Amino acid sequence: MKKILGALSIFVLAACSNKDQFVLNGELINNDQVKKVFLYEGGEVVDSAFLNDDNKFRFRRTAPIPQFYNLKVGENNYFFVLSNGEEVSFKANIKDPSGNYEVIGSEISSKIKEFSEINTRYSAISREIEGEFQMRLKREPSKEKEIRDELFVKYKNNLDQFSKEVLAFANRNVNNLAGFYAISSLDPAEYEAEMMAYADTIKDKFPKNAAVRDFVTHMAELKPLMVGQKAPDFELMDQKGKTVKLSDFRGKYTLVDFWASWCVPCREENPNIVKQYNTYKDRNFTILGVSLDNNQAAWLKAIKDDQLTWTHVSDLQAWNSKAAELYKISSIPASFLLNPEGIIVAKNLRGQKLADFLEKTL
Template identity: 30%
Template sequence: MRTIIFLSLILVNLSCKNNNEKSFSLRGKTNDLENGTKLYLRHNNKTIDSATITDNSFKFSTQLDTFPVNIALHDKVFKNYTSFWVVNQPMGFDASQLGFKNAVITGSEPERLNNIFKERVDGLKGKERDKAEMQFVKDYPNSIVSVSILSVDSRTWGREETKTHFELMSKENKSSKFGKQIKKYLELNKQPEIGDRYVDFESKNISGKSQKLSELEGKTVLLEFWASWCGPCRKENPNLVKTYNEFKNKGFEIFAVSQDSDKNSWVKAIEQDGLPWMHVSDLKGDQNEASLIYGIYVIPDNFLISKDGIIIGRNLKGKELVKKLEEILY
């Protein structure tokens, strides 16, 4: 009997330990929020928990599959919003003095480092910001914050710079979700430039049939990167339709790669905008393989490819695209 009880206690302790490893608690203070106001935790674009304000205080005790992760905290209408790194231990959130966006967060080492990062890059732009971000990643190669930054900036910094920083990172960072994204980028990226030959790839059209860019060899091709959720892309589409109709009988084609992850949204946008050219997507969002190959980090973007397969233009839009096509097709 004593043996059974002892084993039972071990199982209970293990169970408690496993639950604790998959949960975190957050106690928070706010300012001037009415009793009954709902706050929501959001992760991977999904609401994972909610809490109610009482006397400008709230508490979360939330289950997650892995730690650390970056989550968002917001009210129903996103008037109060912030994001931060959570870990599987008690944390504090104090927005009573500085407001929601600048709340003081305690108990999270990744968030402490994230604040250092934000201080270093505050007010910087362009190359100065890139330099500061690179230095942070170099200074803290074992932090989840650094590998997340590198996963976002890899296509901006380029393959070689990314590879240099990635090689210095810990095994944990390399095996993380962000590390896997970087590894895939390094495996696929070719970073073709003007004057280079295009890089072929294969992806599925809206009917599920695989199509290759090389199927359009012998034509002047605009390799267009876009998405249904991209406002600037949708705004440019009427101009692109007009240009396509003007030059399609002169050997001009468009091969459009979408960074959508939802097929219905993708197909609906094609129909709404009346886009009559070839469309493909692997529905992997910004981790789209064609985007990784070509190093696309912002959309809309495009490559103009000559009938000989040479890249002769990049990110051409509106009148600039028309002028280039007139030069080579007339």
Template identity: 30%
Template sequence: MKKLKNYVLIVLCSLFLLSCGDTDNFFRLEGNIEGYSKGMAYLKQFNGKEFVCIDSTEINQGTFSFSGKRNQPQLSQIVVEGYKYPIRYFFLEAGQIDYKSKVNGRNLTVPVVRGTPTQNALNRYTSEREVLYRKVLALRRIKGKDEDEKKECQLQINRLELHMMELVKSFTQEDQFPVLSLYLIKENYTSDNDALKLENRLKPYAKDYAQHPLYKAIQTRVEELNRIAPGQQAPGFEMESLEGALISLSDFKGKITLIDFWASWCGPCRKENPNMVKLYQTYHEKGLEILGVSLDTSKERWAKAVEKDNLTWNHVCDFQKWQSPLVSQYAVRGVPFTVLIDKQGRIIASGLHGEALKSKVEEALGI
């Protein structure tokens, strides 16, 4: 009997120790939405491509909770039934997480999420960045009385934007929060077109985080950029023009061709279009072709924009917006976006605008 008691005691102690060990990876998220009575909360997690629902729970009198295990912090969000925005990304990681928001008319206030080390570090970054960003917005609203005043405002904006990138750099250099570093790399550097630089930023995380969704997302971007690196063959495609005819990239073989990704709904694109018109008028007779690839979903709006902006070159569209296969094939992360191609269909450069694009076009044409 004594041996049996000792055995039971050993088993109970072992289970206790194991359960204590499990708490190392255990998280509990306690949520409160002031003014919200009853509905559903959906916990979504980034999988490297998109946010997918991994759990759901009822909200009763504004309160809800989620619990589980995480070996590494995971980028997550909570979607509340009846409200689409605002959504704030946060890190789901081991520990106690507090999530607070409140009903504000037809919307919810921006959630405040805190409690775990990586999330608290993200909050510090967000707070410091917000201060700089608000200063930038204030300067952009200033209507300069003269050119000197406008130039001074722009100089101040440039300095603030530089400080914002220095802030990113300082947080990504903190070894204490590697997953936060991966997130900041994804958010701030994947729009660059330099695959080698991006790959070098990833190297410190390859050993321990190669399977993390954020790492995989950045690695996917590196692979995309390598596909459109100078010297690579431009991915072929065929699409309908405004007139309904099929236009193929191969139709432009033997000519210096600029693929211009844009959309009628894109303000920066419409602002850039006069420069594209000038570029075409200056260099078309010398051998430059432009092929506009629209990310529109409405043919009517697309056609009106082409006519209004006087875009007299060839245009195509598949009306799939960001789901268009060309978005991935040409590593398009935003518009306007350009890809310059040589006479053999090889990529010369991508992502150029203004004087940089003009110089590269002249170089390609041998001017």
């Protein structure tokens, strides 16, 4: 009788322990290279496992609340949301160019797989467009601009369609972390309002998840910089060491343009900004260039080479620029268009969008 009770107690303990961890069982098909796989959490390796002779592996870990994990298999990455009590099976053919895989036992991870399939589909289209660009450029190198402009329309349409599917998926999954995973793939410059609304919706749903908390906090920090808000004032020195305040430009439509001499997309956009400045500078429009350079000579040379004849300021602190920190700049080019009262009326207008807005407004 004691032996039976002892065996039962061991069984009960084992059953309890299963609820205090998750198990991820994996199998690789057509694998002849990968010997070891890695499990990441929050960008850091938290575990690793060698494959056995059957190309199988297993992870056991503790996750009291659902957490994001990235399984790195060779050059491939697979994403999961896992928590205690789950026993998940994963299978992938690492030679499948589509990147398809199987996951069973985790409802949220299955939803992430659904989103990954959406992402894979649109990424393939982007690669096709890039391939077409390279092929046509090789045949007609003198027509680079025409080819680039033509294919950019296709690229932008593909990106817009992808973003619509992202929003639809995120809204369908607002009550689980797969929705948050999807919304994080959007470009904040293009979908700021949608991302802020999403942050407001989920802010109390996952209070213990660090990634969600960081996202909600960041979106809250951006609210004072939304269209319709008064632009925060700042002061920096211009090329000659004179202090310039943003508020000095009140009374005019002002484009606050964050850029740098080393930023290729910025330099590519500069001819368009020059064109708009020359067209509208006598119609109550001006520009304040804010450089994220840390090399004064390079900054001044770029101003001269690109013929940027408006006011420029910089503290030569690169990403630590006071103005960049104030405006939460995480990538450049970035811009804010202010009305004569200093209210933000548009953000990140480039190319034809800037021209259309100025023509309509001024």
